[in-house]
Amino acid sequence: xxxxxxxxxxxxxxxxxxxxxxEAGMCGVCHSDVRVQFEQGVHRSEGIACTTCHGGDVAATTxxxxxxxxxxxxxxxxxxxxxxxxxxxxIARMRPYNLPSDQFAxxxxxxxxxxxxxxxxNVAVCTDCHGVHEIRRRDDPxxxxxxxxxxxxxxxxxxxxxxxxxxxxxxxxYADYAAGVHGRAFLENASDAxxxxxxxxxxxxxxxxxxxxxxxxxGQCHATTRQYFLEGPHKKAMDDAxxxxxxxxxxxxxxxxxxxxxxxxxxxxCHAADSEQQKLAGTMKGMFTDAAREIDEARHLVEEAARxxxxxxxxxxxxxxxxxxxxxxxxxxxxxxxxxxxxxxxxARSIAAEVSGEIHEKLAGRWWRKVGLGLFWFYLLLxxxxxxxxxxRAAAESRH
Amino acid sequence: MNGPETTSxxxxxxxxxxxxxxxxxxxxxxxxLGISFLKAPSSEKRPGERQLRxxxxxxxxxxxxxxxxxxxxxxxxxxxxxxxxxxxxxxxxHLRCVLKWDGDKGTFQCPCHNGAFxxxxxxxxxxxxxxxxxxxxxxxxxxxxxxx
Amino acid sequence: MAxxxxxxxxxxxxxxxxxxLTEIASFLxxxxxxxxxxxxxxxxxxALDEALSRPLPSYARWPRIMGILSFILFLVLAVSGMMLAxxxxxxxxxxYGSVTSIARDVTxxxxxxxxxxxxxxxxxxxxxxxxxxxxxxxxxxxxREVIWMLAMVxxxxxxxxxxxxxxxxxxxxxxxxxxxxxxxxxxxxxIGPLFSFLVGGSGLDSLVLTRFYxxxxxxxxxxxxxxxxxxxxxxxxxxxxxxxxxxxxxxLRVVLYDLLLIVVFLIGALATxxxxxxxxxxxxxxxxxxxxxxxxxWYLLAPHALLESFPPLVPRxxxxxxxxxxxxxxxxxxxLDRRAGERPGRRPAAIALGALALxxxxxxxxxxxxxxxxx
Numbered sequence: 001x002x003x004x005x006x007x008x009x010x011x012x013x014x015x016x017x018x019x020x021x022x023e024a025g026m027c028g029v030c031h032s033d034v035r036v037q038f039e040q041g042v043h044r045s046e047g048i049a050c051t052t053c054h055g056g057d058v059a060a061t062t063x064x065x066x067x068x069x070x071x072x073x074x075x076x077x078x079x080x081x082x083x084x085x086x087x088x089x090x091i092a093r094m095r096p097y098n099l100p101s102d103q104f105a106x107x108x109x110x111x112x113x114x115x116x117x118x119x120x121x122n123v124a125v126c127t128d129c130h131g132v133h134e135i136r137r138r139d140d141p142x143x144x145x146x147x148x149x150x151x152x153x154x155x156x157x158x159x160x161x162x163x164x165x166x167x168x169x170x171x172x173x174y175a176d177y178a179a180g181v182h183g184r185a186f187l188e189n190a191s192d193a194x195x196x197x198x199x200x201x202x203x204x205x206x207x208x209x210x211x212x213x214x215x216x217x218x219g220q221c222h223a224t225t226r227q228y229f230l231e232g233p234h235k236k237a238m239d240d241a242x243x244x245x246x247x248x249x250x251x252x253x254x255x256x257x258x259x260x261x262x263x264x265x266x267x268x269x270c271h272a273a274d275s276e277q278q279k280l281a282g283t284m285k286g287m288f289t290d291a292a293r294e295i296d297e298a299r300h301l302v303e304e305a306a307r308x309x310x311x312x313x314x315x316x317x318x319x320x321x322x323x324x325x326x327x328x329x330x331x332x333x334x335x336x337x338x339x340x341x342x343x344x345x346x347x348a349r350s351i352a353a354e355v356s357g358e359i360h361e362k363l364a365g366r367w368w369r370k371v372g373l374g375l376f377w378f379y380l381l382l383x384x385x386x387x388x389x390x391x392x393r394a395a396a397e398s399r400h
Numbered sequence: 401m402n403g404p405e406t407t408s409x410x411x412x413x414x415x416x417x418x419x420x421x422x423x424x425x426x427x428x429x430x431x432x433l434g435i436s437f438l439k440a441p442s443s444e445k446r447p448g449e450r451q452l453r454x455x456x457x458x459x460x461x462x463x464x465x466x467x468x469x470x471x472x473x474x475x476x477x478x479x480x481x482x483x484x485x486x487x488x489x490x491x492x493x494h495l496r497c498v499l500k501w502d503g504d505k506g507t508f509q510c511p512c513h514n515g516a517f518x519x520x521x522x523x524x525x526x527x528x529x530x531x532x533x534x535x536x537x538x539x540x541x542x543x544x545x546x547x548x
Numbered sequence: 549m550a551x552x553x554x555x556x557x558x559x560x561x562x563x564x565x566x567x568x569l570t571e572i573a574s575f576l577x578x579x580x581x582x583x584x585x586x587x588x589x590x591x592x593x594x595a596l597d598e599a600l601s602r603p604l605p606s607y608a609r610w611p612r613i614m615g616i617l618s619f620i621l622f623l624v625l626a627v628s629g630m631m632l633a634x635x636x637x638x639x640x641x642x643x644y645g646s647v648t649s650i651a652r653d654v655t656x657x658x659x660x661x662x663x664x665x666x667x668x669x670x671x672x673x674x675x676x677x678x679x680x681x682x683x684x685x686x687x688x689x690x691x692r693e694v695i696w697m698l699a700m701v702x703x704x705x706x707x708x709x710x711x712x713x714x715x716x717x718x719x720x721x722x723x724x725x726x727x728x729x730x731x732x733x734x735x736x737x738x739i740g741p742l743f744s745f746l747v748g749g750s751g752l753d754s755l756v757l758t759r760f761y762x763x764x765x766x767x768x769x770x771x772x773x774x775x776x777x778x779x780x781x782x783x784x785x786x787x788x789x790x791x792x793x794x795x796x797x798x799x800l801r802v803v804l805y806d807l808l809l810i811v812v813f814l815i816g817a818l819a820t821x822x823x824x825x826x827x828x829x830x831x832x833x834x835x836x837x838x839x840x841x842x843x844x845x846w847y848l849l850a851p852h853a854l855l856e857s858f859p860p861l862v863p864r865x866x867x868x869x870x871x872x873x874x875x876x877x878x879x880x881x882x883x884l885d886r887r888a889g890e891r892p893g894r895r896p897a898a899i900a901l902g903a904l905a906l907x908x909x910x911x912x913x914x915x916x917x918x919x920x921x922x923x
Contacts, residue, residue: 191529192529193494193526193527193528193529221513221526221527222513222514223514224511224512224513224514306829306831307828307829307830308651308658308826308828308829309648309651309652309829310652311652313470314469314470317469317470317473317474320474320491320496320497320498321498323496323497324497324498324511324512327495327497327511327512328497328511328512330512331512369823370823373819373820373823373824376816376819377816377820379425380812380813380815380816382422383422383423383426383812384809384812384813386419386422386423387805387808387809387812388805388809390805391802391805391806391809394799394801394802394805395798395799395802397801433656433659434631436655436656437631437634437654437655437656437657437660438631438634439655441649441653441654
């Protein structure tokens with residue numbers, strides 16, 4: 001019955017679309033506020049009429065006439081996904097727009113969809129994210145689903161502590177995200193490389209990644225790190241212990257900037273302070289900080305030499321190499337094998353030591369300047385002595 | 401004139417000449433400093449005219465890239481055709497790691513965060529947002545010259 | 549040896565017949581290197597002998613050498629500056645590269661550059677010390693008003709010459725020092741706008757850099773030269789001091805040897821400073837990144853502190869006006885203090901006032917150094 005009426009409405013709309021310049025038809029006469037919103041949306045420009053969703057007669061000139069033929073009024077929340085899918089689930093209809101048509105299927109597998117099916121009225125349906133009447137294209141910056149706007153769109157519910165409390169959630173994913181490296185990169189630095197919510201959770205099929213899947217999700221971007229993680233002992237151990245892999249150490253939303261100082265604290269969540277594992281962490285940290293310190297020292301030397309100024313371009317390039325090697329050691333640490341970290345930090349250290357050594361040599365090679373200055377002064381004093389003598393003679397002569 | 405006085409005068413004359421010679425070294429030193437200062441440095445050391453020699457052109461296969469260590473910014477020269485070369489920076493635009501040439505895929509790979517760039521320096525994947533800067537390059541007598 | 553001397557005489561006499569060598573040598577007196585003009589009717593040797601054996605009461609004798617010392621430093625600056633100009637490129641994109649290239653790739657480039665920088669610093673210090681000495685020595689009394697005012701103006705012009713030079717390397721320190729310095733100059737009514745007009749705007753870009761360059765290598769040096777000339781001309785007319793210092797037993801010859809000795813040690817000092825305390829380069833200037841600790845140059849620290857010492861309600865041009873009034877008052881000191889004598893004991897009030905002013909100035913410099921952050 002429902003499908004039949006939708007079909008009818010669609011057919012009706014299609015039949016009359018060409019004849020009308022204004023798809024809001026007569027509806028807009030009374031619902032002028034809705035019409036204003038509707039006319040900004042994409043459905044208006046694609047020739048979808050009010051009646052497509054609401055039923056009724058768009059051409060009727062009386063209120064009763066308009067609200068008669070299959071009129072549905074405001075769709076119920078739990079009907080909305082299916083209503084949208086009546087068009088958006090149609091492959092043939094979506095193909096010209098190059099739009100996917102599996103959103104409804106995805107939605108039904110999502111946390112939102114499953115709860116909706118159980119009769120939960122609070123979960124998000126299509127209109128909560130896409131808008132009701134003024135549904136805009138995804139690439140319209142005013143759209144709520146424009147990638148830049150996604151965190152704030154999700155936060156409309158997931159940032160509402162009172163609402164989340166009903167589901168037993170005490171954390172605030174949006175605040176956490178905004179404070180973490182990803183959120184700060186995305187929100188503050190406007191980096192498109194940083195992920196928003198849907199990059200990890202999906203959009204229509206939004207679901208938290210399963211415990212064993214976290215590394216796959218994170219590995220989409222942190223591919224090298226993932227590779228080493230999978231090669232290390234943590235993957236199996238964490239899966240067995242029911243720990244959320246990457247998120248166990250790096251948090252899920254509040255991902256703080258990763259650094260070696262993490263090795264002091266995060267390991268202690270599971271491992272004792274005097275355990276082998278914590279010692280390993282200490283060794284890795286030591287290897288990293290030693291190399292970092294040597295690079296830093298070399299950098300200071302290079303800066304000092306640059307101020308003299310000496311040619312330092314080559315040294316700077318080699319320091320970039322050292323820094324690259326040091327950066328490479330970060331992902332390798334996830335294999336939890338000092339033997340694999342060591343080549344990288346050693347390379348970083350040896351380059352830095354080489355650069356430091358050469359600059360020291362160059363700086364020491366400037367000794368001749370001081371020797372030269374000494375010789376110069378010797379010559380100066382000799383000249384002065386001659387002048388003093390000549391002056392005495394002149395003074396003696398003038399006295400005569 | 402008696403003997404001793406003459407020698408005293410002669411000695412004084414020699415001393416005067418010694419002193420004059422000594423003082424002349426001042427002029428000599430100043431002159432040498434001035435002239436060596438005014439000698440212009442060789443052309444590749446002149447500011448604003450940096451031409452980088454990047455090795456033989458014919459030994460670089462078409463589609464291959466060669467890392468050139470130079471200055472603070474290493475670069476890649478890529479042979480794109482029979483006669484043409486391009487030069488792109490070898491420093492990743494994400495966190496300044498030095499890129500590696502992956503001959504199999506024909507891409508520049510960043511060892512730090514897996515960023516990838518194509519031969520023209522355009523981002524293929526990974527965290528970098530900006531493409532690699534390009535430098536004008538040319539071939540002169542089988543020598544690749546990059547203007548940095 | 550006799551033949552040699554004869555040959556020399558013949559060359560000199562050959563030239564003497566065609567050029568008035570005495571007149572040319574007499575030119576030295578214009579810049580104080582000789583105390584008086586030579587008798588241009590006599591041949592050079594005779595005129596020089598006469599001038600050199602003339603006993604002098606007071607000339608180029610410690611501490612009256614500051615005028616000559618400053619002129620010698622000016623000559624050092626002129627020569628080293630000219631050498632630097634052989635390589636320097638006054639555009640925003642090339643300046644830094646050309647200056648580092650001078651210091652790195654050119655033989656003796658670092659030395660010439662450092663000598664230029666240190667000679668400038670020493671010149672300013674000596675010019676400032678000269679003003680202090682003139683004050684405490686009471687050398688601004690009757691008939692020496694012009695000498696006093698010239699000393700003041702010379703110092704100001706020299707600071708402008710130094711200021712325009714600081715921007716030229718286009719390194720971060722020079723750039724931001726200039727930015728901070730222009731905060732001070734812009735507050736001065738008349739002088740600020742005039743300076744901005746001269747350098748082509750209140751920003752710092754290639755055009756401004758080129759104008760700074762021309763001001764630095766042409767305008768201020770020639771102005772300084774003129775001021776030096778006026779100073780020595782006035783000294784020749786009225787003398788530096790009316791108190792005779794000692795018997796006139798020393799001939800000019802002896803004094804010139806003293807002067808040469810001073811030059812020798814000055815050169816030694818410059819070379820030592822250049823090698824042991826090089827005024828190092830900074831990184832290239834970045835107009836969008838202020839390095840921490842960017843301050844006006846030392847001679848503007850006190851005016852800077854004074855400008856900032858006013859209550860916030862006082863408009864900036866009034867503060868600048870006050871500074872200018874202060875300068876004019878000091879400039880016109882000879883007319884305000886008509887009782888200037890030469891014996892410090894006879895004018896305790898003036899001495900106390902001067903000491904107080906020096907203390908306040910030092911305190912302002914200290915304050916200016918600790919004022920942070922560009923506006």
